[in-house]
Amino acid sequence: MNILLPTDFSENAFNAACYSMDILKETTCIFYLLHTYTPPIYRIDYAFGSPGQLGLPDDQQYIAEKGLDTFRQSLEKRFQNPRHTFVTYSAFNTLVDEVNKVVLYKNIDLIIMGTQGATGAKAVLFGSHTVHVIQKAVVPVLVVPSRYAFLPPTEILFATDFEIDYQNTEFSPLLQLAQLWHSKIHILHVTAPGGLTREQVTHKGSLEKFLGKIPMQHHDMPDQELVLALNNFLSNTPVNLLVMVQNKHSFLERLFITPTIRNIGLHSILPFLVLPYKDKNLD
Numbered sequence: 001m002n003i004l005l006p007t008d009f010s011e012n013a014f015n016a017a018c019y020s021m022d023i024l025k026e027t028t029c030i031f032y033l034l035h036t037y038t039p040p041i042y043r044i045d046y047a048f049g050s051p052g053q054l055g056l057p058d059d060q061q062y063i064a065e066k067g068l069d070t071f072r073q074s075l076e077k078r079f080q081n082p083r084h085t086f087v088t089y090s091a092f093n094t095l096v097d098e099v100n101k102v103v104l105y106k107n108i109d110l111i112i113m114g115t116q117g118a119t120g121a122k123a124v125l126f127g128s129h130t131v132h133v134i135q136k137a138v139v140p141v142l143v144v145p146s147r148y149a150f151l152p153p154t155e156i157l158f159a160t161d162f163e164i165d166y167q168n169t170e171f172s173p174l175l176q177l178a179q180l181w182h183s184k185i186h187i188l189h190v191t192a193p194g195g196l197t198r199e200q201v202t203h204k205g206s207l208e209k210f211l212g213k214i215p216m217q218h219h220d221m222p223d224q225e226l227v228l229a230l231n232n233f234l235s236n237t238p239v240n241l242l243v244m245v246q247n248k249h250s251f252l253e254r255l256f257i258t259p260t261i262r263n264i265g266l267h268s269i270l271p272f273l274v275l276p277y278k279d280k281n282l283d
Contacts, residue, residue, distance in 0.1 A: 001029045001176070004108045006095060006133070008035065009067045014074070016114030016144035019271065021079045023153065026180060028083045032106055033072055035064045035090050036098045064090035096132045103139055110173045111141045134246060134274050140173045143272045152181050153241040153271070159188045159230065160245065162200035166207050168278045169245050175214070177241070177273075184215040186237065190229050191220045234270075243273045 003020060007013040020031070037060045068088040076086065091098045102108060115130040134141050156178060178185060187207070196204065208216070221229045230242075 001027055001109045001173075002032065002107055003029050004032045004034060004099065004102055004106070004111045006034045006036075006099060006111070006113045007068070007071055009071060010114070012114035012144075012146045014071070014114075015147060016112055017071070017075055018078070019144045019148065019150050020112040020142075021075060021081065021084065022150040023177065023181075024084075025079075025081060026083070027176075030085045030087060030106075031075075032102055032108065033068050033086060033088045034098060034102055035068050036093050036095045037061070037064050037090065038092065038094075061090055061092070095129055096136050099133055100136060100138070103137065108139055111137055111139060112144065113141065114144050114146065137246075137274075138276055138278075140170055140276060141274045142173075143274070145269050145271065148269060148271060151240045153177055154181055154183050155237070155239045156183050156185045156241045156243060157188055157230075157233070157237075157239040157270075158185050158243045159226070160207070162189060162196060162203045162207070164203065164245060164277055166203060166210055166245075169210075169275050171210050171275065174243055174273060174275065175211075178211075178214045183241075184217065185211060185243075186217050186219055186233075186239065188219045188221065188229065188233055190222075190224060190226060192223055239270060241273060242270045243275065245275045245277050 001024065003024065005013075005017050005020060007017065017031075017033075065088070068090055072086045072088055089098075089102060091101075093101075099111065103111070111133065113130060113133065130143055134143070156174075158174075177183065219233060221233065224232075233239075
C-alpha cells in the first residue's frame with residue numbers, strides 16, 4: 001500500500017504515524033511523509049515559487065527537510081519494520097493542494113493524519129486542516145485523535161444512512177483492514193419513523209455484498225440525532241474504529257457543518273476512517 005502521512009512535526013502527527021505503523025505492521029507499505037510550509041513573513045521571491053527552485057537560500061525548506069528527516073528516523077528506530085519504506089516530501093504549498101498532488105502522482109491508497117479532536121468549550125470535532133483534507137481527498141482518510149493508544153480494530157462501527165449507491169464508494173482500505181485484523185463490522189443506522197425506503201433497502205443489500213464474508217451485524221437505532229445515536233451505541237458496545245462515507249447528502253456532512261457539537265462523547269477519541277464518494281450526478 002502507498003500511505004500518505006502529512007505532518008506538522010507535532011505530537012499529534014507523530015502519534016498518528018505510530019498508529020499507522022501498528023495498524024499496517026503486517027502490510028508492505030511505502031509511507032510518504034509530507035510537510036508543507038509557507039514563510040512566516042511573505043517574501044517577494046516566494047511570489048515566483050519557493051526560493052529553492054530559483055537557486056536562492058530557503059530557510060523554510062531547510063527546516064522542513066531537517067524536520068522530516070528527524071521524523072523518519074524516529075519512526076524507523078521505534079518500529080524497525082522491514083515491510084515499511086519511507087519517502088520524505090517538503091513543499092511550499094497549502095496542505096490540501098499538496099496532499100492532492102501527492103495522492104495523484106504517487107498513487108496513494110490511504111491518507112492517515114492526526115487531529116486534536118473535540119476539546120474544551122469549542123467542542124470542534126476536527127481541526128480545519130483535517131476537515132479540508134477530508135472534504136477534498138479522493139482517497140480514504142484515516143484520522144487519529146490526540147494521544148490515542150493503539151488497539152487492534154477488531155470491532156469496527158460503520159455508520160450510514162443507506163442513502164448512497166455504494167458502488168461509488170472506495171471500500172478497499174476498509175476491506176483490507178477488516179480482513180487483516182479479522183474484524184467484525186457493526187452497521188449503525190438511525191431509522192426514520194417510516195422505516196427504510198425501497199431505495200434504502202436496495203443500498204443496504206449492495207453494502208452487504210461489498211462487505212462479502214466479513215462478519216457484520218446491523219443495529220437500527222430509533223430516530224434521533226446522529227451524535228446522540230453514536231454516543232448511545234458506543235457507551236454499550238466496544239469499538240476500535242469509526243467509519244463513514246463522505247457524501248454531501250450524508251449525516252457526516254451534517255457533523256461538519258454543525259456550529260457546535262455538544263456532548264461529543266466517546267467517538268471523538270476513536271480513529272475515524274472517512275471513505276470518499278463519487279457522485280455521478282456531479283460529473
